Amino acid sequence: MKANYLIRASLFITFNFFWLMGNTQTISINGPFLDQLLKIKAELHSSPEYSNQERQTAEIVLKHLSETKPDILHKNVGGYGIIAGYKGNLPGPSVMFRCELDAIKTEKGYEHLCGHDGHMTIILGLSKIVSADRNFHGTIWLLFQPAEEVGEGAARMVKDMDAMGLRFDYSFAIHNSPKFDLNSVVIHEGVYAAGSVGMEIHFKGSPSHAAYPHQAVSPYNALIETAGYMQSLNKAENVFQGFILGTVVNMTLGEINYGVTPGEGYLRMTLRSFIDPDLDKLCALMEEFARKKAAEQGLQVQFAFFDRFPATINDTKANEMVVAAAKAENLGIIYAKEPTRGSDDFAFFATSSTSSYFNIGNGKGADIHTVGYRFSPEVIETALKLYRNLIYNVKIQN
Secondary structure, three states: OHHHHHHHHHHHHHHHHHHHHHOEOOOOOOHHHHHHHHHHHHHHHOOOOOOOOOHHHHHHHHHHHHOOOOOEEEEEEOOOEEEEEEEOOEEEEEEEEEEEOOOEEEOOEEEOOOOHHHHHHHHHHHHHHHHHEOOOEEEEEEEEEOOOOOOOHHHHHHHHHHHHOOOOOEEEEEEEEOOOOOOOEEEOOOEEEOEEEEEEEEEEOEOEEOOOHHHOEOOHHHHHHHHHHHHHHHOOOOOOOOOEEEEEEEEEEOOOOOOEEOOEEEEEEEEEEOOHHHHHHHHHHHHHHHHHHHHHOOOEEEEEEEEEEOOEEOOHHHHHHHHHHHHHOOOOEEEOOOOEOOOOOOHHHHOOOEEEEEEEEOOOOOOOOOOOOOOOOHHHHHHHHHHHHHHHHOOOOO
């Protein structure tokens, strides 16, 4: 009886060993593999498409993903977004890696001057690695986000994912950065990027003939004083918990008519902070001041808000995993001195998962979105080796 049990156990172990080996084919991140990826990058680079128009880009991505036979494939998520899932041989969490589909608009048309073609290439390379070697924990999700440049795609994807019942335990993303040495890994502890919102204040009084301005109820003073108040808050001490900034982006007063004293006007601002409660407080203070000025000057006032982004906040646990993976590849690690002031819609993924959004140095040179920018191909190899270590060696677990 005991002998039969040992034979069955031995056969079970042998079967599972060969089954695991059959699902394991480690891809070397070396010359031939990287040459293949550079051809994919060139294909993506030559087909740039603007936000919400990434149809052909999505087709290219799907063509290459199909070669890796993902277990789950979601198309047209939040627009042209794509999510591919690969199940590992071992139990564990769901782990997402994001990249972006869109290019930017320039005088020449649409161009990949932010490096999204490189980011897509990295994730397509990762699809080949995890497809070939399933000896990892949980499920790897590779996410290709549309409309990142206009800040719309992530929120739409999250809405569609909620409808599908799809959630991630961990979320990771990189962005190349020309502000740092090539292949350095830049970690933001806590806040990665500021939260922000566009605020519009509409003052309405009544017009008059330009020869009789005293007969008008003009919003001129209210507009100027409200803009001045916003600027004073930029310098205020002991009002907010951390950094805040208000920027006037547009101000209009009536129409171009030399015979009319205008009766209405708009003040439009972008408000931002590193801490979300500070942004709420900044909005409230602006509303309170504008209402006060409207009451004093006999004006009506209305408010509208646009493009609200929460702050992008990294989790310590996820950051530590990235650092461990980077150290395993002997990569230089830099801790950012402060968050970036610009907002990023990765925040919509980060708020519902344990996340880390980090930079890889592109080599100091022309900044993103400028004519001289060039994505450094070396970043592809660095990112893939770091991600591979994160998946197979750090072994992300619940």
